[in-house]
Amino acid sequence: MKLPSRWRARLLATVSVACLGFSATVAHASAANLDDPAKKEIAMELVSSAENSSLDWRAQFKYIEDIHDGRGYTAGIIGFCSGTHDMLELVQEYTKRKPGNILAKYLPALKKVDGSDSHKGLDPNYPKDWKTAAKDKVFQDSQESERDRVYFNPAVSQGKADGVRALGQFMYYDAIVMHGDGDDKTSFKNIRKRALGKAKPPAQGGDETAWLNAFLDARVWAMKQEEAHSDTSRVDTEQRVFLKNKNFDLNTPLKWKVYGDPYEIS
Template identity: 85%
Template sequence: MEYRPTRRTTLLLGLSLAAVPATGLAVSRSAPDADAAVRSTVQATGLDDPAKKEIAMQIVCSAENSSLDWKAQYKYIEDIDDGRGYTAGIIGFCSGTHDMLELVELYADRKPGNVLEKYLPALRKVDGSDSHKGLDPNYTKDWKTAAKDSVFQKCQNDERDRVYFNPAVGRGKSDGLRTLGQFCYYDAIVMHGDGDDATSFGGIRKRALAKAKPPAQGGNETTYLNAFLDARVWAMKQEEAHSDTSRVDTAQRVFLRNGNFNLNTPLDWKVYGDPYHIG
């Protein structure tokens, strides 16, 4: 796959996020749970609406994998030479940033004896580094084999939601942001991690709050999102691998300038100069 500058700027070691039960993109409920299904529908008023979530996955995939086909990325794995070891799967789980380890541990819990379980000792040793020790030469091949397993695909969906998607949507809603703002938070957490240092999501948000107030604090949503995206661009430029800020400049900024706070289709944007369209 063609190299694109991606991934988080901070390690996720010590990340303390409450585990949020995730169901992936498809929700199936039996008749006795009809009331719960109604409550879920009412609560899904932003990026967590299934149709909007699908759009979010496509937009992120355009930046992370130069494609809109995010479901084709379960099998993706390579070292993109960014100091984080292997980057893999639908959201770019990294062997050096703890989230890949947690994913494979979850897979082992749900399906003992799977093809990746034998790599757990090596993944624990390389966590926090860019080393492949104990993973080569067959880890990438076995990852692609595992990616054909619906259990592993579900694990990827659930870890994406627990670590990235649900926290971003929750914080966006608490700041009074609509779907676009929640997406801006999600894309930032995907790339930068959910830490509190200057170039992590917490630091980016803090930098934005110093310039503008979010709607929940009586601020203007456009003004605040511009401040957040300014802070995001600053954080990206602190690392050479992220110096191309087109995923903000020619995507999220475009939606904001158009006043498309609900990410309504059609959507047109560019990443790394490549055009994308969702009708």
């Protein structure tokens, strides 16, 4: 006999997926990942609160300054840096999409300063030209595309592989935005490796709360290795708050603080 739809929905929401060896329910398994458009918008706002002290992440296309962290110019919606290769790749992508754009002439200089904090060949007009380029929809699309390729998609993919939900995927994303995924000891890859020494992710039979706490502990350690990143409030008064509330699906409303400033997504 076919059950009424409301009964079937209730049944599906409570049946455990025991045959797969998970304690999660079907409802848990079908919860939105961070790449769901609504969840992704939340992720962008959360990162912007920490990176730009604003929830308006789209206003950051034009942002550019040297924050004196050894990475040269930091700019755009995700903090592309002239010293860490991602800004070079962004301008290359922009030039591929729109040859002769206002930033194309800086490609030789960006190649030379890559890996350093130098502005040689960029000053004095690069910041002004960046802000002009930021009005161009092609450049905005290029920023979003490179953000996804280099940071967002790898973080979500690893989160899914580890069996963590939207909150854990966001923790990965925020970490890879700040630390990159290279081979240095504070990279996302090595933060995760450090956490594996303390706990196991759900995909390996571990408890999600224990795993995410271990990951955040490793993240805090990595942040404290650099003076420019030593303020850990984006972990302490944001991500740990969500974790303590067991908001694994990153559902709204959300309230948090970064650098002592309060934010809310209702």
